[in-house]
Amino acid sequence: MYLIKTPSVIQKLFPSFHWKVDTPKETPVLYLTFDDGPIPQITPWIQEQLAAFNAKATFFCVGNNARRYPELMEATLAAGHSVGNHTMHHLDGWKSDNLPYFHDVRHCALQVKSSLFRPPYGRLKPAQAQFLTRHYEVVMWDVLSGDFDPELTAEDCFNNVVRNARSGSIVVFHDSLKAEDTVRAVLPRLLKHYAELGYSFEALTPELLTQRKAELAPQLQTA
Ligand SMILES: [Zn+2]
Numbered sequence: 001m002y003l004i005k006t007p008s009v010i011q012k013l014f015p016s017f018h019w020k021v022d023t024p025k026e027t028p029v030l031y032l033t034f035d036d037g038p039i040p041q042i043t044p045w046i047q048e049q050l051a052a053f054n055a056k057a058t059f060f061c062v063g064n065n066a067r068r069y070p071e072l073m074e075a076t077l078a079a080g081h082s083v084g085n086h087t088m089h090h091l092d093g094w095k096s097d098n099l100p101y102f103h104d105v106r107h108c109a110l111q112v113k114s115s116l117f118r119p120p121y122g123r124l125k126p127a128q129a130q131f132l133t134r135h136y137e138v139v140m141w142d143v144l145s146g147d148f149d150p151e152l153t154a155e156d157c158f159n160n161v162v163r164n165a166r167s168g169s170i171v172v173f174h175d176s177l178k179a180e181d182t183v184r185a186v187l188p189r190l191l192k193h194y195a196e197l198g199y200s201f202e203a204l205t206p207e208l209l210t211q212r213k214a215e216l217a218p219q220l221q222t223a
Contacts, residue, residue: 004144005164011142016133018209020142021168028167028199032057033141035086035118037175038065038072046175046187047079053191055201056080058139059175060118063088063108073112082203084116084139085109093124101128115206137209142169147179147186154185161190170204 011019023029032050037043038061050057059076061083066073076083088107096104105117117136124132132138143164146152152160165171173183191201 066111
């Protein structure tokens with residue numbers, strides 16, 4: 001069971017996480033993210049599709065894959081995309097003790113040098129969240145495409161995004177074998193759809209997200 005659109009009440013319950021980005025209305029932007037790669041079977045293909053639309057995206061990399069395919073990491077950065085930490089071994093925070101979990105995140109950080117972090121499955125225990133938000137920009141999402149779900153067709157997945165994504169939405173896809181067929185069917189169509197609506201596709205950066213956090217906490221220094 002999962003939710004395609006993260007309800008705003010959940011987003012408000014965890015304000016230290018990034019769920020979407022406030023963007024000016026006149027310049028709509030979509031923040032596409034791809035989790036679990038990089039792998040040679042699909043990551044380069046995704047980046048070719050993005051390049052055709054001059055689109056930038058964010059890749060939350062599993063450390064083990066980053067270690068295995070350093071050339072894919074280099075190509076990702078060289079193309080202007082950003083990368084984030086997705087733990088070394090794709091750990092589920094709810095099922096992990098805190099110290100081994102933090103160790104796995106740090107292990108990944110040696111491969112994926114980034115202060116962006118997305119917890120696998122979006123799951124963190126409160127103590128993990130508290131610790132990680134001090135050291136990372138924790139990036140969740142506004143819309144899940146559902147590309148990982150074998151019960152969904154490519155059409156379902158396309159509709160999940162177009163019915164729910166708005167300017168500033170952070171949208172989740174996967175560069176994984178499990179999602180490959182769906183992503184191949186959906187991504188070019190989505191890029192075309194949003195490009196025709198005047199959207200641009202940008203990468204999330206620590207600078208963008210920390211700036212946003214600073215803007216959200218203005219009243220604190222009034223004294
Ligand atoms: Zn993942």
